[in-house]
Amino acid sequence: MKGRSAGSSSKGRAEVAVGPGPDFVGIEEELTTHPVRGRHLLAEAFARWEGHSSASGAQGWGLPLAQALAATGYAEEAVRLVGCPPDSAEGAGALAVVALGCAAGGRGGEALRYAEEAAGATGGLADPAVRGLVGQAFAHTGAAEAAEEWASGEGRTGKEREQLERAQAAVAVGLGPYDPEAAAHIVGRHLLGVNRARLVPGGERHLPRIMGLLLALPDPRRPGSEVCVALQGLCAGPAESIQGWDMRAVLSHALLDVSGCRSGVVALGGRLDRWERYVASTPLPEGVLPVAVPGARAVAGRASTAEGRAAALAAVATYLAGVPVIVPAADGWAPQDTSVLRFLALADALGTEVNAGNAGTGTTRDEPEARRLVREVLAGEHWRYALPLLPRLAPEALPRPAESGLVHGVAGDGERRSPSRVPSP
DSSP states (O other), X not given: OOSOOOOOOSSSOOOOOOOOHHHHHHHHHHHHHOHHHHHHHHHHHHHHTTTOOOSOOTTSSHHHHHHHHHHTTOHHHHHHHHXXXXXXXXXXXXXXXXXXXXXXXXXXXXXXXXXXXXXHHSTTOOOHHHHHHHXXXXXXXXXXHHHHHHTOOOOSSHHHHHHHHHHHHHHHHHHTTTOHHHHHHHHHHHHTTHHHHHTSTTGGGGXXXXXHGGGGSSOTTSOOHHHHHHHHHHSOOTTOOOTTSOHHHHHHHHHHHHSSOOOOOOOOTHHHHHHHHHTTTSXXXXXXXXXXXXXXXXXXXXXXXXXXXXXXXXXXXXXXXTOOOOOOSSTTSSSSOHHHHHXXXXXXXXXXXXXXXXXXXXXXXXXXXXXHHHHHHHTSTTGGGGGGGHHHHOGGGSHHHHHHHHHHSBOTTOOBOOOOOOOOO
């Protein structure tokens, strides 16, 4: 079964105006009563649908569901679910996301296959975000030369240069387990000029990015002297006020304080408590890093929107369940904001001693609580935030929304619709 379907670009994509039809109703029944035969029929239906457009885009449920499916061994179904128009940013990015899902599930051969397909689907695109995703996909298979090539470039604008930095950092993280020397070389390049950046007002904003480089090291909890010096320079000094600091920088600093990372950074101590009181009535950004502070559930409840609350609860559940996190090389390719995903990956790698309800107890995992939070998110409107947790908490539940997505995702009126709800873990 081939892993790519044709279509047009996401902006001008033509939706397929067909209804579910009796064949799909029968497939749903077979999937319930005879799963093996049902999956065979579904595969045949996929083949008949070759060339139909995707039922969802990067901002909806399609990509996170596809990545979760790929992580649990349903890569071909994942590709067909999202649709991958050739010679397009959308198609190349979707294939890269599937490749990353395969890598997360320990399926290196499939990951390399879809990384190569992603590279072939770019059609010569120069978009550094998509090229970075492709490079990241190669990195997580250990293909260092291809990974660095796809994440290379000069960047014509400040925004493009920033995206290239993100892509190269993501490649370093992916290559870490396969080629530590190549990863260390990239990390070294990113440390250049960090000390000068701290001299500029707002320079603490670089802290989350530099902390993200810890994920590329053999042991993130024991960084080398160059990384330690960079972190010490970006973190607050012993008498420095953090009021008015970027929120993500404060919480990243707090994570260093409670983690097992031997960075030599001066702890915030009581300054963090004063900062929490200072921002107590401030709406937090969507899904903002609630794991860093005590009472994470209460922090999640302060989110300014229902979507922000769902994102925050899913973030807490991700950490409590120990769900592996791959931070996309570009924004818009995962339900969570990439800054939240980076924080979660760091919290997992650094061995923080903070859990969702208490600080300093030494209890950092609570799968029953994670399942409860996931059920809460799944029951709401923004249930897609829970999809990345299902390979860890309920892999058997994943095929159902994929099957339902193909049945109902492309409706007779051309409207994009969500699949039926995922069974609670």
